[in-house]
Amino acid sequence: MDSADLTVFDPTMEDLSQTLGPYMQDYFRRDVRFQDGLVASSSFASSSIVTSVDTISALPAVPAYVTVTVVLPVPHAVKQLLTNLITLIPGENVLSFIVDFVPELPEEALFMMPNINTLRLSNVVISEGFLQPNPNGPRANTKLLPSLQLLHLKDITVNDNDWSHLTTYLVHQTSNDQTISLEVTGTFPPMYRWVADEIRGLVEELTVTIPGVSNE
Numbered sequence: 001m002d003s004a005d006l007t008v009f010d011p012t013m014e015d016l017s018q019t020l021g022p023y024m025q026d027y028f029r030r031d032v033r034f035q036d037g038l039v040a041s042s043s044f045a046s047s048s049i050v051t052s053v054d055t056i057s058a059l060p061a062v063p064a065y066v067t068v069t070v071v072l073p074v075p076h077a078v079k080q081l082l083t084n085l086i087t088l089i090p091g092e093n094v095l096s097f098i099v100d101f102v103p104e105l106p107e108e109a110l111f112m113m114p115n116i117n118t119l120r121l122s123n124v125v126i127s128e129g130f131l132q133p134n135p136n137g138p139r140a141n142t143k144l145l146p147s148l149q150l151l152h153l154k155d156i157t158v159n160d161n162d163w164s165h166l167t168t169y170l171v172h173q174t175s176n177d178q179t180i181s182l183e184v185t186g187t188f189p190p191m192y193r194w195v196a197d198e199i200r201g202l203v204e205e206l207t208v209t210i211p212g213v214s215n216e
Helices: 013-030 077-088 107-111 164-173 193-200
Strands: 004-009 037-044 048-055 065-071 095-100 118-122 150-154 181-185 205-209
Touching: 004 013, 004 077, 013 065, 013 077, 013 164, 037 077, 065 077, 077 107, 164 193
Parallel strands: 004 065, 037 095, 095 118, 118 150, 150 181, 181 205
Antiparallel strands: 037 048, 048 065
């Protein structure tokens, strides 16, 4: 089966679930290449949200991918749209997730991909509750990313320049002796050395390539 590029203009949530949904589920079911480890990616730009799914393995020789682009007349409902798009893919097979310029990662979307071991976030905001479940919701006191091994942050924004939003998440993620490595890259924001030292005490390995911090 050939790879696919799909573009949907101004869909309703019903369009995604009742029209695109059955088509995508049939597509993934019939192509055995999507029944192994996958890498998914989502990005938002202007009035479009793009979600792609690629195979990770080099075998079979012919790679497979699916890209769905949703074009909106105005940026709205990005969080719900992303969740709906994630429901279209075999989330349990996603091992790597790449996100760029998405305002907020929906808890429900992450919950549907429990086997993510690598998460790469670019141009996102680190704020209170980062990558943690709603404390008043049904998944309170659980980990949204139970299989995570590597978190890569690139060109992030730290809300109020408060790095405790990140360290609080790392304390949460590494509880019960779970290990995680962290990579922070880009030209901003600056990271205080004492913050880097605190993070090093929480993660298995820290790699930083932003101004003001060495990896020593």
